[in-house]
Amino acid sequence: METDPLGIRFSHHTAEVRFRPDVSTVDIIDRAQVHRCASPLSYAVFRLNEYYSISSIEIDGVRITFKQSGGFVAIPALQRDKSLMTLRYRAILPSKGESYSTPSEAALTAYWLPHSARLPATSTITTLVPEDWRGIAPGRAVSSVVAGGLRRTTWQNDLPVSYISVAAGRYREYETHKDGLTVSAWALRATPKQTERILETTANAIRWFSARFGPFPYRRYTVVESSVFPYGLEGYSFTICGSQTLPDIIPHEVSHTWWGGLLPNAYTRSLWNESLASYSERLYERQKRGSEAMESDSEAQYEGRNLPNDPPLDTANNAMHPGHYAIGYQKGALVLEQLERFIGSERMLATLRAFLAARSPGSAVDWPDFVAAVRKVNGPEHGGFLDEWLRSSGLPEYALGTVTAVQKDGDYQISGTISTSSPVRWCLLPVVVRTSGESVEANVRITGSEKTPFEIHTKSPPTEIELDPAGMALRRDGRVRQPINRL
Ligand SMILES: [Zn+2]
The missing domain is CATH 1.10.390 (Neutral Protease; domain 2)
Known part of the structure; x- marks a missing residue:
């Protein structure tokens, strides 16, 4: 099962990522903090996207043998509880897909770092890109140097996350500062006016979610535009978004800082x-x-x-x-x-x-x-x-049982039951009674039982009852109504 680590788990990656857009390659050295964990096997297994070919693996400075097959890498069982694993690997990247390289941008998104069971890890990632490019990785920039035609930027992420990505490109950079937060847009095609909307939407979404969910864990958030990637990509201190998705997709991506960042999803069981x-x-x-x-x-x-x-x-x-x-x-x-x-x-x-x-x-x-x-x-x-x-599969169905109306003390008492398909899905179900005068609406709470009684009072003589006429409940399609016969 991908949900269980096999003999090894990763807690921190110190990686160097060198993009060479002229030849569409990426060279990676990851110095990972690894931990021994229980395994029924005499060896340990971790995962790395099959794009990458590994040239060497060292454990605590000693070169070891390994076997890479598909997305799996097997190594001898770890000898110590805690070790440093150095992994050198590279890939020729396609021009589109989950990880890509083109003459103007590149990204690594799909499990390009070794992992087991996609468990969360912190990271210190250095991007090396041509000097007219910029590279970004999770967390905050701790250093940036241009030398020998290369821009070298180191990013540190203290928040352990399951999904780590890196982007690089020849971007134009825009930013705004407010309330201790810097919002940046790294644009490729976006016009200055579009970029302004990107910055505004991002700042608003961060402010709005922070006020409701809790503090935003970073001082900076960057929206990275991509001409290649067609969607938005989950990130926590930055997101990669296709040009055509901006700015509408931003609130969704920003919310991933909480749903995926502060609370990681390993993506092995559910979405x-x-x-x-x-x-x-x-x-x-x-x-x-x-x-x-x-x-x-x-x-x-x-x-x-x-x-x-x-x-x-x-x-x-x-x-x-x-x-x-x-x-x-x-x-x-x-x-x-x-x-x-x-x-x-x-x-x-x-x-x-x-x-x-x-x-x-x-x-x-x-x-x-x-x-x-x-x-x-x-x-x-x-x-x-x-x-x-x-x-449960599918959607529930709610139906009306026998409904009766009696006149009592000058008004009408309508009573009946709502029956629910099995298994019972809880619901706040609107019920509308139409009368010779105005309509009366009530909400019925459907909980554990297949039959839920209800009682509604009206001033005028009731003529018809309908469940959820506005379609507010998530249920199988169809109108549910019947005439009311007064006793
Ligand atoms: Zn998402």
């Missing part, structure tokens, strides 16, 4: 942090439209139409697979919005903060850790919300 980043992005867009209340958003049922049934949220783990992508990004965000409707916006933010507060640096987290935060903040009566939403 939980993409669910949280997509949710955060939608939360941010909602406030830009002037509303923090879920009530203004009624797209859940409509958006749910396009979701595949499988896999369940807690096993969608491959961001490159369209079905997993739809579940991890879109269904995840929709389910979190349903949770927010259920517990309220304030408790939702408190839950996110509790999730962050429970972090233990160096460990990756997953859905069960988020569920623990939901339970802790919201108590048993709200804490079970995610259980079935995470492990």
Whole structure:
């Protein structure tokens, strides 16, 4: 299993990355702090993207034999609890894809550093690029020197993360400073006006998320434009974004500093942090439209139409697979919005903060850790919300049972039950009763039971009842309504 380290784990990388855009190569020396861990094997195994060919490996200065095959590297079992591993390797990079090199930019994104089980590590990375280029790696720049036609910049990241990337290119650099934070844009094609919007969107998103989730852990954040990479790339002190995605993608990428950075995702089990980043992005867009209340958003049922049934949220783990992508990004965000409707916006933010507060640096987290935060903040009566939403396929269906209306003390009492497909997914379900006068709306809390009774009072004679006419609940498509017959 990729989730278990086999005899070795990496805690810190001190790497030198030399890009040679004239020949599309990258040469890397990684001096990694490694730790021995339990393994049933007589050797240790780690992973490195198969692009790279390793020329040598030393453990504590002694050259060792190794076998590289596919994305795996086997070495003799470590003799000490803690060692320094020096790995020299290189690649000829393609002109597009996850890692690339062109005459104007280059990047390494897909597991270009050795790792086991994608566990989080800190890093000190030096980029070596032509002097008219700039290179960036996670963390803060601790030194930058130009000599012999090369620009050499060292970046230190004290936040252990699972996903480490590097970018370099012939960028134009712009920046703004506010409240102790520097926001930079490294632009290739973006016009000065577009760059201004990039800086503004980034600064706003950082400020907005910091106020709600907790302090931003860096003093600087850089948006790196790419003409090659078509999406946004998760980063924590910087992000690489395709020209056409800017500036709209920025809030999502900025939120990864919390969902992926402060709380790392090893990406071996689920895309939980993409669910949280997509949710955060939608939360941010909602406030830009002037509303923090879920009530203004009624797209859940409509958006749910396009979701595949499988896999369940807690096993969608491959961001490159369209079905997993739809579940991890879109269904995840929709389910979190349903949770927010259920517990309220304030408790939702408190839950996110509790999730962050429970972090233990160096460990990756997953859905069960988020569920623990939901339970802790919201108590048993709200804490079970995610259980079935995470492990079930497809969407639930809610139906009306028998509904009766009786006239009582001058008003009408409408009572009935809502039945739920199994397994029961918790939901705050709007119910609307239409009358000869105005409509009356109530919210019914669906929790653990397949049949939920409800009671609604109206002043005028009721004529019809409908579940969730605005489509706010995430449920299987279709109108659910019936006439009301008065007894
Ligand atoms: Zn993302």
